[in-house]
Amino acid sequence: MKHYELAVKFYKEKGPRHDQALWAIRQKRDKAVKEVPEWESLRQQASEIKDYVIENLQNLVDEFIKNAKNEGIEVVFAKDAKEHNQTVLQYLKEINAKKVVKSKSMLTEECGLNEFLEKEGIEVIDTDLGERIVQLRGEKPSHIVLPAIHTTKEDVAEILGEKNTDPTYLTHKMRELLRKEFLSADAGLSGANFLVANKGWAVVCTNEGNADLGAVLPPLHIISVGVEKLVPNMNDLGLFLRMLARNATGQKITTYTSIFGKKENGKRVIILVDNGRFERLNSEFKETLKCIRCSACLTTCPVFRRSGGHAYRYVIPGPIGSLLGPLCDKEEYKDLPFACTLCNSCEMVCPVKIPFSKQLVKMREYVTKENIALKLAEKSMHYPQAFKLFSTILRLTPKPVLQAALKEWSRYKALPSIPQSRFIK
Amino acid sequence: MKIALHVPCYINELNPEIARKTLLILRHFGLDVSVPKNQTCCGQPFINSGQPSTLPQQFNEIFKDYDYIVSPSSSCTSTIRSQELEVSKKMYELCEFLHDILQLKNLAKNYPKKIILHNSCHSLRHLLEGAPSELNIPYFNKIKKVLGDEILEAKRDECCGFGGVFSVKEGVISYVMGRSKLDDLISTGGDVITGVDYSCLMHLKGIAEKDGDNIEIKHISEILYEALEL
Numbered sequence: 037m038k039h040y041e042l043a044v045k046f047y048k049e050k051g052p053r054h055d056q057a058l059w060a061i062r063q064k065r066d067k068a069v070k071e072v073p074e075w076e077s078l079r080q081q082a083s084e085i086k087d088y089v090i091e092n093l094q095n096l097v098d099e100f101i102k103n104a105k106n107e108g109i110e111v112v113f114a115k116d117a118k119e120h121n122q123t124v125l126q127y128l129k130e131i132n133a134k135k136v137v138k139s140k141s142m143l144t145e146e147c148g149l150n151e152f153l154e155k156e157g158i159e160v161i162d163t164d165l166g167e168r169i170v171q172l173r174g175e176k177p178s179h180i181v182l183p184a185i186h187t188t189k190e191d192v193a194e195i196l197g198e199k200n201t202d203p204t205y206l207t208h209k210m211r212e213l214l215r216k217e218f219l220s221a222d223a224g225l226s227g228a229n230f231l232v233a234n235k236g237w238a239v240v241c242t243n244e245g246n247a248d249l250g251a252v253l254p255p256l257h258i259i260s261v262g263v264e265k266l267v268p269n270m271n272d273l274g275l276f277l278r279m280l281a282r283n284a285t286g287q288k289i290t291t292y293t294s295i296f297g298k299k300e301n302g303k304r305v306i307i308l309v310d311n312g313r314f315e316r317l318n319s320e321f322k323e324t325l326k327c328i329r330c331s332a333c334l335t336t337c338p339v340f341r342r343s344g345g346h347a348y349r350y351v352i353p354g355p356i357g358s359l360l361g362p363l364c365d366k367e368e369y370k371d372l373p374f375a376c377t378l379c380n381s382c383e384m385v386c387p388v389k390i391p392f393s394k395q396l397v398k399m400r401e402y403v404t405k406e407n408i409a410l411k412l413a414e415k416s417m418h419y420p421q422a423f424k425l426f427s428t429i430l431r432l433t434p435k436p437v438l439q440a441a442l443k444e445w446s447r448y449k450a451l452p453s454i455p456q457s458r459f460i461k
Numbered sequence: 462m463k464i465a466l467h468v469p470c471y472i473n474e475l476n477p478e479i480a481r482k483t484l485l486i487l488r489h490f491g492l493d494v495s496v497p498k499n500q501t502c503c504g505q506p507f508i509n510s511g512q513p514s515t516l517p518q519q520f521n522e523i524f525k526d527y528d529y530i531v532s533p534s535s536s537c538t539s540t541i542r543s544q545e546l547e548v549s550k551k552m553y554e555l556c557e558f559l560h561d562i563l564q565l566k567n568l569a570k571n572y573p574k575k576i577i578l579h580n581s582c583h584s585l586r587h588l589l590e591g592a593p594s595e596l597n598i599p600y601f602n603k604i605k606k607v608l609g610d611e612i613l614e615a616k617r618d619e620c621c622g623f624g625g626v627f628s629v630k631e632g633v634i635s636y637v638m639g640r641s642k643l644d645d646l647i648s649t650g651g652d653v654i655t656g657v658d659y660s661c662l663m664h665l666k667g668i669a670e671k672d673g674d675n676i677e678i679k680h681i682s683e684i685l686y687e688a689l690e691l
Contacts, residue, residue, distance in 0.1 A: 040631045047637060055641075059617070066594055075597035336595065338619045339627075342634050375631065377624025377638075378509065380586035384595035393587070394543070397508060404511030414507045414514050417470075423501045427474055444632030449639075449667030452475050459477035460468055460498055 039375040043343030055341040062336050064286025083389035085272050086326035096233045096266045103236030108298030110305045117147035120309050133222035139247035140164040141227025142180050143260050145351040161217045163246040178345030181284050181331035186344050224250030228261040234269045237297050241290035248294050255302035262309050264325040279387045283332045320398055324359045326388040333382035355382035359395055362403050370403035464494045465524050467532035470502040482686040483533040497523050505540040510626050521546040531558045533682050535584035535657045554657055557590055560603040569688040570609040577613045577651035581658040582620050594618050613649035623664035639668045653677040655684050
């Protein structure tokens with residue numbers, strides 16, 4: 037099913053509540069952002085740092101690998117999802133791991149790591165509250181920061197087999213269940229929000245501390261991270277940390293912001309993943325590599341708020357997903373850049389100033405196969421006479437025929453009446 | 462000052478009165494305004510459908526010798542402005558032109574009805590004719606300035622759901638977005654909804670008509686035309 041069908045299905049069930057919940061977060065975000073008088077200049081700086089990062093990506097990767105190794109971290113470069121998954125498996129097999137605890141990582145979703153490890157007989161427990169909810173429901177996250185925003189407290193009570201739907205009660209219940217998993221896991225897996233090139237450190241931001249438990253308790257911690265998450269130094273990191281939580285959820289900073297170097301009680305591995313990113317550097321979509329996955333473009337998107345994230349089908353939904361999805365599979369996700377009114381709200385909230393409208397329009401062209409009718413129409417519009425002919429045809433077409441031709445419009449809206457004469461005759 | 466009136470293709474077909482009134486408003490302020498007869502379309506419907514178009518280049522050829530091109534549509538204006546053409550910086554949406562170039566304000570202060578302004582996305586988030594709620598910049602709204610202080614606005618400055626090709630590809634979501642926009646606008650207690658983009662207004666009008674809302678919807682040029690008693 038395509039976005040428009042899934043969107044209708046979701047909207048009928050949960051649309052208005054979902055819209056309200058996310059609009060409330062958008063308002064929290066606005067308030068938090070407006071507490072920082074220099075916000076707009078921070079966006080400009082962040083955008084420039086990210087431009088620098090993507091222009092110097094190979095150098096920063098080399099610098100990071102050198103410094104992380106000096107720090108005592110093992111670093112592996114994986115060229116694609118398959119290589120990434122194999123690498124994770126190899127490390128887990130070395131210690132004969134049977135169970136791993138994982139904190140939220142969109143990259144492992146991109147690589148399909150959970151399914152891969154489960155096929156290999158390794159149990160994967162997602163430990164982020166929202167991610168655990170969707171995992172138990174047999175779903176994928178519907179939002180990259182609020183993975184279970186499409187569910188209700190009743191849904192959560194149901195999967196936990198509880199009658200009590202009080203959110204605090206349910207959270208404590210989940211905490212109890214997850215604590216056992218943390219204590220019995222053989223390894224911890226996580227993503228990273230940033231990598232600091234000149235230090236060789238990985239930075240993980242969470243609100244639940246689950247990544248920290250996974251990083252510290254088991255003897256092995258594997259961090260899977262896309263190469264574009266690099267920042268040059270700690271000053272730059274400071275800037276991004278100021279922006280990330282405010283823009284994502286309206287918090288001043290995430291509850292847990294941890295910087296990981298060498299692991300004192302075991303082994304830490306960082307898998308740097310390319311999976312098409314270096315190739316994208318040379319494409320017209322290279323600016324998508326600036327994304328820090330703050331999720332503000334999802335939350336603000338008026339279409340996303342009503343359609344829900346699952347309608348996009350790709351692991352990353354919303355405006356940024358409508359660019360990343362078709363880059364991953366052009367045919368499968370060709371509807372996504374059209375699930376958008378080009379309202380430009382995404383561009384306005386983007387902390388690194390990705391030019392969303394321009395990129396989405398380019399993406400529409402990228403996914404659109406040559407359409408002879410459209411091409412001819414475009415050509416004919418160069419001639420006022422052809423335009424006039426079209427206009428005459430429009431006026432001669434009976435209203436029911438127009439209504440049938442524009443059925444998506446006329447199902448919910450009256451067609452405008454067409455006046456007899458034009459201004460430019 | 463040589464000025465050209467841009468007549469958006471959909472306005473020429475569906476509401477030519479908007480073009481006529483825009484022309485009369487500009488002439489009312491003593492301007493020398495021409496209407497190039499060979500103009501067709503700025504190319505936006507094609508570009509936004511994923512079809513490359515050279516119509517913006519043709520637009521440039523037709524309009525490049527004028528000092529300003531004034532358009533009763535922020536949507537067409539932003540299509541041209543986002544291109545790197547000679548005309549890009551010379552094209553203005555009507556209210557933007559009245560505000561920035563003629564520096565006029567309070568033109569509708571004696572208008573007998575309470576006006577509700579629908580800030581369209583192309584006006585607010587592409588041309589920045591006002592401060593979008595997403596940005597941390599001081600509040601301003603050029604269209605409100607041109608009309609007068611008493612203008613009402615919706616609580617959420619979000620998209621009305623028209624989106625051109627979106628309105629036919631995603632009819633349901635387009636409708637629910639339009640419905641909530643209309644509810645928001647009507648709840649201000651005003652009498653007449655206006656805006657600089659007839660495309661959004663046509664969409665809202667279509668919904669209002671089908672759902673039986675009792676609200677007047679008029680393009681900004683129609684409001685100014687009446688307010689200036691032309």
